[in-house]
Amino acid sequence: MAVDTQTVEKLAELARIAISKQTIEEVSNRLGDVLQLVDQLQAVNTDGIAPMAHPLDEIQVLRADKITESNNRKDFLELAPQTEDGLYLVPKVID
Amino acid sequence: MHQLTIAEIIRGLRSKEFSSTELTRHLLGRIQQLDGSYNSFISITEEKALAQAKAADQRLADGDAPVLCGVPIAHKDIICTSGVRTSCASKMLDNFIPPYDATLVENLNTAGTVTLGKTNMDEFAMGSSNESSYYGPVKNPWDTGYVPGGSSGGSAAAVAALLVPGATATDTGGSIRQPAALTNTTGLKPTYGRVSRFGVVAYASSLDQAGPIARNAEDAAHLLSAMASHDPKDSTSLDHPHTDFTAGLDNSVAGLKIGVPKEYFGEGLNPETASRVQDALKELEKLGAQLVDISLPHTELAIPAYYVIAPAEASANLSRFDGVRYGHRCEDPSDLRDLYMRSRGEGFGEEVQRRILVGTYALSAGYYDAYYNKAQQARRLVKQDFVQAFDKVDVIMGPTTPSPAFKLGAKSANPIAMYLEDIYTIATNLAGLPGMSIPCGLVNNMPVGLQITGNYLDEARMLNIAHQYQQVTDWHKASAV
Numbered sequence: 001m002a003v004d005t006q007t008v009e010k011l012a013e014l015a016r017i018a019i020s021k022q023t024i025e026e027v028s029n030r031l032g033d034v035l036q037l038v039d040q041l042q043a044v045n046t047d048g049i050a051p052m053a054h055p056l057d058e059i060q061v062l063r064a065d066k067i068t069e070s071n072n073r074k075d076f077l078e079l080a081p082q083t084e085d086g087l088y089l090v091p092k093v094i095d
Numbered sequence: 096m097h098q099l100t101i102a103e104i105i106r107g108l109r110s111k112e113f114s115s116t117e118l119t120r121h122l123l124g125r126i127q128q129l130d131g132s133y134n135s136f137i138s139i140t141e142e143k144a145l146a147q148a149k150a151a152d153q154r155l156a157d158g159d160a161p162v163l164c165g166v167p168i169a170h171k172d173i174i175c176t177s178g179v180r181t182s183c184a185s186k187m188l189d190n191f192i193p194p195y196d197a198t199l200v201e202n203l204n205t206a207g208t209v210t211l212g213k214t215n216m217d218e219f220a221m222g223s224s225n226e227s228s229y230y231g232p233v234k235n236p237w238d239t240g241y242v243p244g245g246s247s248g249g250s251a252a253a254v255a256a257l258l259v260p261g262a263t264a265t266d267t268g269g270s271i272r273q274p275a276a277l278t279n280t281t282g283l284k285p286t287y288g289r290v291s292r293f294g295v296v297a298y299a300s301s302l303d304q305a306g307p308i309a310r311n312a313e314d315a316a317h318l319l320s321a322m323a324s325h326d327p328k329d330s331t332s333l334d335h336p337h338t339d340f341t342a343g344l345d346n347s348v349a350g351l352k353i354g355v356p357k358e359y360f361g362e363g364l365n366p367e368t369a370s371r372v373q374d375a376l377k378e379l380e381k382l383g384a385q386l387v388d389i390s391l392p393h394t395e396l397a398i399p400a401y402y403v404i405a406p407a408e409a410s411a412n413l414s415r416f417d418g419v420r421y422g423h424r425c426e427d428p429s430d431l432r433d434l435y436m437r438s439r440g441e442g443f444g445e446e447v448q449r450r451i452l453v454g455t456y457a458l459s460a461g462y463y464d465a466y467y468n469k470a471q472q473a474r475r476l477v478k479q480d481f482v483q484a485f486d487k488v489d490v491i492m493g494p495t496t497p498s499p500a501f502k503l504g505a506k507s508a509n510p511i512a513m514y515l516e517d518i519y520t521i522a523t524n525l526a527g528l529p530g531m532s533i534p535c536g537l538v539n540n541m542p543v544g545l546q547i548t549g550n551y552l553d554e555a556r557m558l559n560i561a562h563q564y565q566q567v568t569d570w571h572k573a574s575a576v
Contacts, residue, residue: 018440051471055527
């Protein structure tokens with residue numbers, strides 16, 4: 001299945017990945033190859049088969065609603081590219 | 096000293112033939128001297144290793160040391176190590192130093208192991224040749240013109256090159272077993288949920304599982320015994336009692352029923368590889384095992400289902416890398432959108448971007464049912480094949496890979512050819528079953544792996560079979576160096 005460059009641009013926007021104009025053609029072709037591979041699935045009859053999300057069909061485990069973590073704010077903020085006054089710093093979002 | 100297995104190290108440390116510090120220094124020296132040719136390590140943690148070795152020697156002297164105390168190992172660089180860079184072989188995490196240990200690292204630290212460093216891998220574990228690493232490809236110690244397999248290529252190559260006796264690794268579609276096969280090492284992907292995923296950077300959460308790569312089954316059993324645990328921090332971790340996987344290694348395999356799926360011996364399989372695997376099956380027959388022809392009719396669905404499910408989960412998991420809280424951030428972002436777009440465009444390599452885009456496509460409006468839902472249904476068909484087979488047989492065996500290692504660069508221009516490398520290993524992950532690869536011969540002096548797939552939670556039996564095979568054969572002792 002071929003993927004046009006507009007579709008790739010839309011996917012890149014949804015995935016928030018900048019793709020250069022020079023490589024977009026190449027990316028489209030490669031994505032097309034992968035989609036052609038996965039399109040083999042369309043040939044199989046899966047009527048009445050329940051989708052399988054977890055290998056062991058386990059149910060979600062719940063735990064008591066208790067605090068178990070200490071406050072590691074300083075450790076986590078140290079990993080950030082830019083912080084100020086104990087907060088993550090990003091370009092201005094609202095004027 | 097570098098030729099010692101983990102079992103031999105355990106004995107040698109206790110009989111005071113050598114200390115953990117001596118062994119650690121020796122291996123660190125070897126890594127410094129030789130790893131330039133293999134590139135199997137991303138980081139070497141000399142200072143920490145020597146401190147851990149010293150502490151281990153003290154515990155050994157005090158007489159209260161756990162089994163693995165003082166045994167040097169390495170961790171795949173996707174596994175978080177407190178205070179030690181965990182890069183996932185990505186530019187995105189080139190500067191990431193986790194403030195905590197993964198549960199499996201904590202378990203191994205408690206067991207007294209000494210960490211020599213972090214091993215190279217395909218970026219974010221996406222690949223089968225270890226060529227997508229930001230830090231350059233790993234070379235196969237059997238022939239440095241060839242790939243070691245991936246994604247855990249660094250762990251496998253380091254063990255094969257006798258730089259470290261064992262290493263941790265992860266397997267989402269074959270990333271422990273395929274490199275183990277290509278480097279003549281013994282690798283085990285446990286049942287999904289056996290080893291905690293807490294602190295293992297997520298690729299495809301419903302498929303990812305960590306396990307050991309070592310030189311033989313006994314050593315893999317030692318490592319898995321320490322790694323596995325129920326972990327409240329991982330909601331998919333199985334609540335099972337602690338198991339000593341070395342306990343049953345000496346059991347007889349007489350009467351064992353081995354399923355041999357016809358689909359694993361069809362088109363695409365190298366005839367020489369097939370012949371080595373057949374020889375291994377004959378060897379097991381001599382030990383009293385019985386071969387049973389079986390069919391896994393939905394085998395051909397495994398790769399297409401995987402390349403929907405894994406990218407879909409990856410596209411969600413990797414959305415956390417936003418250039419805000421950790422990881423790579425682009426220069427001078429003009430606004431928040433620009434910050435996200437360029438940080439991720441610059442930080443992720445080609446294959447990672449491709450899988451995120453495929454996953455985004457499969458999950459996007461209008462395609463969800465045709466791709467994601469369909470793949471999840473196909474996944475159940477793949478699992479049902481195994482469930483039916485395990486009604487008749489105890490384990491399933493076949494080749495781990497279609498052929499021995501390929502040359503560096505041979506498949507890097509063609510992602511689909513690379514994807515087909517995992518044709519025999521992927522179904523195991525989709526089903527959540529344990530899988531293993533053990534050495535079973537050479538083709539043109541390059542290793543061949545025998546894959547053992549077990550029923551759920553049957554790792555002890557798989558290790559037992561592998562160990563018994565390794566008592567009567569010496570393929571696992573064939574050395575690259």
